[in-house]
Amino acid sequence: MQQPKQQKSELKKSCVNCGAELRYAPGTTSLKCDYCGYTQEIEPAETTFEELELKPYLDRLGSQSHSEEITMLQCKSCGAEQHIEENYKSLHCVYCGSPLIVEDAKKETWILPGAVLPFQINQQKAHQIFKKWVKGLWFAPNDLKKAALDPQFTKGLYAPYWTFDAQLYAEYTGQRGEYYYVTKTVGSGKNKRTVQKRRTRWYPASGSISGFVDDTLIKASKQRSGIIPSKVAHWNLKDLQPFDSSFLAGFVTEKYTIPLQDGHLGATKEARNIANTWARRDIGGDTQRVHSIDMKLSKETFKHILLPVYVSAYKFKGKRYNFFINGQTGALSGKRPYSFWKIFFFVLAIIAVIAAIVYISNL
Template sequence: MEETSPKKSELKKSCVNCGAELTYAPGTTELKCDYCGYTQTIAPSENEFEELELKPYLEKMGSQSHSEEITMLHCKNCGANQHIEENYKSLSCIYCGSPLIIEDAYKEEWILPGAVLPFQIDQKKAHQILKKWVDGLWFAPDNLKKAAIDPDNTRGLYAPYWTFDAQLYANYTGQRGEYYYVSRTVGSGKNRRTVRERRTRWYPASGNVSGFVDDTLVRASNQKKGVLPMDVARWNLKMLQPFDSSYLSGFVTEKYTIPLLDGHNESNKVAESIADTWVRRDIGGDTQQVSSMNMKLSEETFKHILLPVYVSTYRYKGKRYNFFVNGQSGIISGERPYSFWKIFFMVLAILCVIGAIYLFS
């Protein structure tokens, strides 16, 4: 019988001292045993980022050698597809907290990540950031502050993204506007005055622009709720590392639910915006009008990358709230509930003060 090799994204590392699973220690290049403290250095990769040629993947949708199967659990409540490491004793969806049943695990094909941005802050630090943020919220329900005390409510997630590279070429026609000013007299009598008006002279313009578009970042997952806020979803991609499953150990890994084709279409919109900026800069002047622009992309490549974020879920009066902490920078954001009674008594207190001032005045 042919022996199957373990999958790159599902390799487990065991402690040589006690046999427990090693987990990645954020901000380091080490795996650590949480039981006996043993550490193991993650060997630096000899390979560069795996930039994959886009066209073959769009034609065959990832059936090449850079695809593999991974064990997934699908959340029926919010739609997230998650690969959960074995060291999580309680299986629940990282976004909505719904229970996940291990017997429902299934194998699913995915495009192997080409790069990963390792966590730079650990769960303890992320929990401290969350707790400080919650403590500073006005009119927050007491239950929210109590929930923030439990660090188990804050879990680390590698969120999937697509990045696209391409050579961009665009030719254009348009007009370059140059400002000039004229003086004009307005009004009559005492209201008569001279004003300075800005006007524009237009000159025809045409030409072409070209350049390299690097690492256009496109979100690759889409749930009913739990989408990362824009201020949290900002990473320094210069710190990306060639993919190594060691960095995933101890964290939840989410599988992309936005197909490569849809991600590519979204990246084209970004490329068009970049081309428009380049064209306007090329036209020059004080203002520009772009009449036509024909953009072409060539030498297109992509990679599937994993980016770090901590997620905390809270329910209040039947509604779910998600809080997010960027696993690299520590930036926090999210929805928050308000306590009706705290707001009510605050308004009542203000009205009482106003009434007392009115009576004594």
């Protein structure tokens, strides 16, 4: 009896020397064994990453041709869908730290990633960035500073995104504004003076615009909390690599929870904003008004891509705080808690100093 084919994203990557887990070494093109130091090069892709034609997937006709099954664990606390390989050490949600129940693992079909942006900084470097940031926080709770000492609080995650390409054509109507200035007299008596007032002449405008919209980035996951901040969510997509599950070794991979159809709606909205910008540029003048845009998108393609981010979760007085570090650039962002008692004693100290100064000055 023929054995079922094992999906490539599920394959365990083991060291040929000692059998231990091989992990992707950020910033390189190799896997490394943490136990014996053996390294294994990731074979370069034979082809570039593939842009998939959008319409068959929206019609659910092409979804089976570029899909596979993957084992997923859903966090009961924040709703994140995570793929964690069987030899990953910590079975806790990367977003909120809640335990993940292995018995709840389920097989789900996903559209294969077309590309991955490998981590460029390792966990140690990311943890140093987080630790330095926490050290500089005023009035941070002591527990947060203690948490910053433990690298296990900083976990690497591949977050899912959609990218969309399209040929854009639009016809618009609007107005072109041109500035002119008039001299006005203001004030009276000795305060009387002349000033220049700006005015605008408006002229009707219409025309057409066209161009290629490349790699519109739309987030593909949604949780009740733990949203990656916009300050962190900037990657150089020119460094994308054709998808190879070797880059995922040792990291958590999140499954998209925003369907392709919803992602496409977001990309269409972004395309309309781009069309508005192009129309204003085409109208020219000093200022513009756009009254209507009739936009058409053609030759639409998409990719499912995975982008690197480090996440640290921390609880303080029953409230969860997330900190994020871009796995490519090292940019950091997050909401931090404040210690009431540290603020209280700081204010008390200021009052004491002011009181002492007043007392000495009255002597």
